[in-house]
Amino acid sequence: MTDFFPTSEAEAAAFISDCAAAGKTIRILGGGTRARLARDIAADAQLSTQNLTGVTLYEPAEMVISARSGTPVREVLALIDQHNQMLPFEPLDHRTLLATTGEPTMGGLAATNASGPRRIYAGAARDHLIGARFVNGRGEIVKSGGRVMKNVTGLDLVKVHCGAYGTLGLLTEVTFKLRPKPERVATLIYKRLDEASAIRLLGEALGSPFEITGAAYLPIGHGRDFSRALLRIEGFDASVSYRIDELRRRFAAYATPREALEGPDADRLWRAVRDVEFLSAPAEAPLWRLSVKPSDAAACVAHLRAIDGARYFYDLGGGLIWFTDPSGQNAALIRDTLAAMNGHATLVRGPDALRQAVPPFSPLPAAQEKLMRSVKHAFDPQRLINPDLMYPGL
C-alpha cells in the first residue's frame, strides 16, 4: 500500500484523479483515532490529511469557522475558546474508548458526525456544518454550502458527508457555525432513581421550558455506588439560578437533588459521559451504541440486561444507550431487540473476529439501500474511496 500525504487540496485532487485513472482504491485517514470504527477495508493506497491543516476563516462576530480537514480539533477548540465560543454539538473524543492515539481532526469529526451530549439540545455536527469542499471519486474538487447561516441554493451536498465516513469523497475543508459559550453551567444530580423513573424524569425535564442541554442516566457502578440521573442547565447566571429552582420544585416528587454541581468536577463528569469513559475498560469488550425512542429505552435494556457481564448507561434522555456485551456472543439478540423497537444498534468496538462476523451498522431496508448505492455512484462511480467501509459493496 502506498501512503500519500498531500499538502494542498490540488495535490490531493491530482492524487485521487491518478488513482481514478488507474482504478486504484483509496483509504482516507484523518488522525486515525477512529481507524477501527466501521468495517476493515483493504485499499491500494492510503491518503492522510495530516498535512492539510490550518484555519482558513474565523469570524467571531459571525460565529463561523472554516478549517482544512486535517486541522486538529484541539487547535480549533483552543482558538474559538479565546473568543468564548464553542462547537455546539460537543464532539466526543474516542481515544480512551478505542485505545487509540493520534489527533482527532476536523475532517474526521465531520465524516463521523461526532456529537456528544449537547446534541439533544443543539443538534449534531451535521446541523452545524454549513459548508464543505471535497474531492469526489473522479478527482474533482467540489464545493457546496458556504459560510452563511441560511443557504438553500441548489441541492445541499454538505450534510450527507456527516456520517458517511469518507465514502463520498475526501473532505478538504469544512465550515461550521459556532455558538457563544454559556456564562454558567450547572448540573442537577438525582440519586438512586430506578431506570424507568429516571428516564421519565429526563423526558419530562426535556419537555419543560428550561432548555436542558444534557440528560443522562448512570446506573450503579458508573463512578459511584448509587445511580445518578443528570440534568445540565446552561446560560446566563440569572437564568441558571432560576431554572435550577424551578426544576427542583417541579420534579421534587422524584428526589431532591443536592446543590447543583458546577466547575471542574461537573466538566469532568460530562466529559466522561461524552467520551464513554465508564465503559472504556476492558479495551476489547464489544461496545454497542443503541438508539431508541427514550420511552422505549428502559424496556430495551430490560431485554438485554440478562446478558452476562452487561454494562450500560443512557445519554440523550435515554435515546442513546452505550452497552457492552463482554462475551461478544449476543450480537443477534441485540440487533433483533432494537429492530423490534424501530431502533438501531451500531457496533462501535470489538475484537477483530467479531468485527468481521457482525456488520457494524444495522442493515437497511432494500429501497433505502438501493438509493444509497445510487448516491454513492453519483459521487464515486468506481467505488474507489473507502470502499466497503460502511456496507459491503458500497
Next chain:
Amino acid sequence: MTAIAFPAPDATILARRGEIIAGLTQLVPAECLVTSDIEMRVFETDALTAYRRMPLAVVLPRNTQEVSAILRYCNDLHVPVIPRGAGTSLSGGAIPQEDAVVIGVAKMNRILEVDTFNRFIRVEAGVTNLGVSNAIVAEGFFYAPDPSSQLACTIGGNVGMNSGGAHCLKYGVTSNNVLGVKMVLMDGEIVEVGGPGPDHPGFDLLGFIVGSEGQLGIVTEATLRILPIAEGARPVLFGFASSEIAGACVAAIIAAGIIPVAMEFMDKAAVAICEAFAGAGYPLHVEALLIIEVEGSETEMDAQLAQIIAIAQQHEVQVIRQSQSAMEAAQIWKGRKSAFGATGRVADYICMDGTVPTGQLSYVLKRTGEIVKEYGLRVANVFHAGDGNMHPLIMYNVNDPKEQEKAEAAGNDILKLCVDVGGCLTGEHGVGIEKRDLMRHQYADVDLQQQMRVRAAFDEAWLLNPAKVFPLDGRVMG
C-alpha cells in the same frame, strides 16, 4: 412577462392528454382529479404570479399509495410531474408546465402521531405549518420554523424549500427540525428516511431531501422535532439613525454572547409601509428598526433585555419601545409579519432572498439602494438580521413590461452582489425558476454537475419538477 424561459412542451405528451387523464382516472376517484381549465386556474402559478402555465392535469391524492401509483404511471409514460403544497413559493418552485401533471398534497392533511414525551410529531405532508403547532400548543409545545406564510404553507412545501422564519436564529431552519420523511420516488418506490431518535444507519439522505425543491421525490409524511414553548416571549423595538449603526448593534449583541430568538431588521421604507397597514406604533422618523425578541421567565427576560438595551445605548439608539402586554407584543409582530401583504397594497413587487455574511449587511443594504435607484425603482428592506438573510422588496408596476424587466434585472444584480460578498442566492425561498439561470454565478460547473448527478440518482429520467433549480442547458443525467 417573458424574461424567464420555460422549456417547450412535449407535443407528444400534449397529444395524449385524453389518454393520460383516462389513465389517472383508473388510479384515483374523480374528486381527486382536476382537469377543466377553470378549475386548474388556481394551479397555474404560485406566489411568483408574474409567470403562469396551465398544467396537463392536477391530481390530489389522499395517501402515499395513491401518490405511488400516480408516480409509477407518469414514470412509465415519461410524463413530467410537479409536486405542490399550498403554492406559496416565491421563486416559482411550484409553477407547472403544459406537459406536466401537478401532484398536490392538499388532501393529505392528517396529524398521524403526537408524542410529546419523545418530542416529535408525525404528520401528512399537506398539514400546514401552523397546523402543526396548533396540534400541540395545548400540551405546551410548538414547531420551530415559522415562515411568514405559516397559515397557508404546507409541511411538504417547507421540506421542499427548507423554509425558515423569524425564529430560526435560535432554533434553526427546517433541515434542523425534520427527523424523518416518508417519500415516494419517481418510479413509485416508497422510502422511509430517518425517524425519531438519533443515528439512523446509512447516508444522511434527509440532508439532500430537505431543500430539494421537489426534485427527488414527493414527500407524503414527515416526522418533526417539537419543542417546549418558552415561559414567555417579549419583543422590543429599537430605532436607529442609520442602517450601519443598526447593523453594528446586531454584531455587538452576538459578540456579547447573546443569541436572541429573533432579530428582525426593517428599513425606513418598510417601516412606513407596514405602519400604514398594521398601525403597530412603529416610529416613522428612524432610518432603521430592529425587532429583537427574547424569551424565558420574567426574570430571565428582564436580565437579557437589560444587556441588549445597554448595547443598543452604546449604539446611539433613538427609540426603545418595550411591549408591556401580550397585545402590544402581538402588535409589534403584526407589523413585521404583514410586511409582504402590506407592500402588496402599495405596489407590485418582487421579493428577493439572498444571504450575506452579517459583517457585509450594511454595505449590501447601501448597494441595494443604489442598484434599485439606477433602475429608477423603489425598494423596501425587511429581513432576518441575525443570520444575514435579506429580503429586498423591489416595487414596480406589473402592467408595465419594461418596469418588470427592470425589476428583475435589479433583483439579479442584488443577488449576484450577495454571492460576491461571500453569501448565496437564496436563504429560504429556493431557486425555483426564478434564480435557475443565476446558479452559475454561485457554482462552478463541477459543483453543479455533482448536484445534478445526485439529483439523477433519485430520478434518472429527470421527470420531477424538471424546469427548476438547474440551468436548462448543460444538464448532467446520471
